[in-house]
Amino acid sequence: xxxxxxxxxxxxxxxxxxxxxxxxxxxxxxxxxxxxxxxxxxxxxxxxxxxxxxxxxxxxxxxxxxxxxxxxxxxxxxxxxxxxxxxxxxxxxxxxxxxxxxxxxxxxxxxxxx
Amino acid sequence: xxxxxxxxxxxxxxxxxxxxxxxxxxxxxxxxxxxxxxxxxxxxxxxxxxxxxxxxxxxxxxxxxxxxxxxxxxxxxxxxxxxxxxxxxxxxxxxxxxxxxxxxxxxxxxxxxxx
Numbered sequence: 001x002x003x004x005x006x007x008x009x010x011x012x013x014x015x016x017x018x019x020x021x022x023x024x025x026x027x028x029x030x031x032x033x034x035x036x037x038x039x040x041x042x043x044x045x046x047x048x049x050x051x052x053x054x055x056x057x058x059x060x061x062x063x064x065x066x067x068x069x070x071x072x073x074x075x076x077x078x079x080x081x082x083x084x085x086x087x088x089x090x091x092x093x094x095x096x097x098x099x100x101x102x103x104x105x106x107x108x109x110x111x112x113x114x
Numbered sequence: 115x116x117x118x119x120x121x122x123x124x125x126x127x128x129x130x131x132x133x134x135x136x137x138x139x140x141x142x143x144x145x146x147x148x149x150x151x152x153x154x155x156x157x158x159x160x161x162x163x164x165x166x167x168x169x170x171x172x173x174x175x176x177x178x179x180x181x182x183x184x185x186x187x188x189x190x191x192x193x194x195x196x197x198x199x200x201x202x203x204x205x206x207x208x209x210x211x212x213x214x215x216x217x218x219x220x221x222x223x224x225x226x227x228x229x
Contacts, residue, residue, distance in 0.1 A: 033216070042221045042222065045218075101208060102163055105150075
């Protein structure tokens with residue numbers, strides 16, 4: 001158990017809908033990262049938050065947004081969903097300091113868009 | 115920009131045989147290297163990491179990897195695999211880019227251990 005929790009575990013929704021994925025980092029970790037894993041694209045970095053502020057942005061679509069709250073949990077919002085958004089979405093956390101190179105991954109949320 | 119190439123998408127091997135999973139990277143600056151393992155229906159778990167110092171690093175579950183700067187490689191090895199090692203293995207490289215150590219992951223190698 002990495003200490004990172006993600007909810008829900010599975011999500012099935014229709015095209016055009018909006019969903020919210022939730023992540024709670026390990027106790028004491030300030031950084032949260034979101035990744036998308038699909039068969040054709042592999043593991044793609046989406047966005048990082050550090051102590052409530054956006055720190056780095058990757059291949060995140062404009063239809064997607066995220067935020068990190070004062071209690072350090074994070075939410076990833078996916079809107080106007082398309083079939084191609086079906087994937088595993090992982091959250092990871094790290095201490096966020098210069099020495100914290102490794103990340104701890106949650107179990108993921110499997111999103112199916114029908 | 116950094117990139118990672120995992121040369122084999124699938125590696126089948128018999129139980130108790132040795133295995134090597136290959137990883138090559140490209141980067142114009144100093145790198146930090148990682149191997150993660152993903153068991154079915156689970157998230158990624160750190161196996162081992164190279165930050166600096168000895169080029170041979172040992173990780174969990176009997177795995178080790180060797181950093182070879184001249185060949186820009188970080189191959190993962192295990193002298194004797196078990197059925198339970200069947201999983202997806204990801205090599206990752208990160209650099210300090212604006213203070214944010216965002217890793218770039220390879221496409222993964224599926225290790226399949228046969229009895």
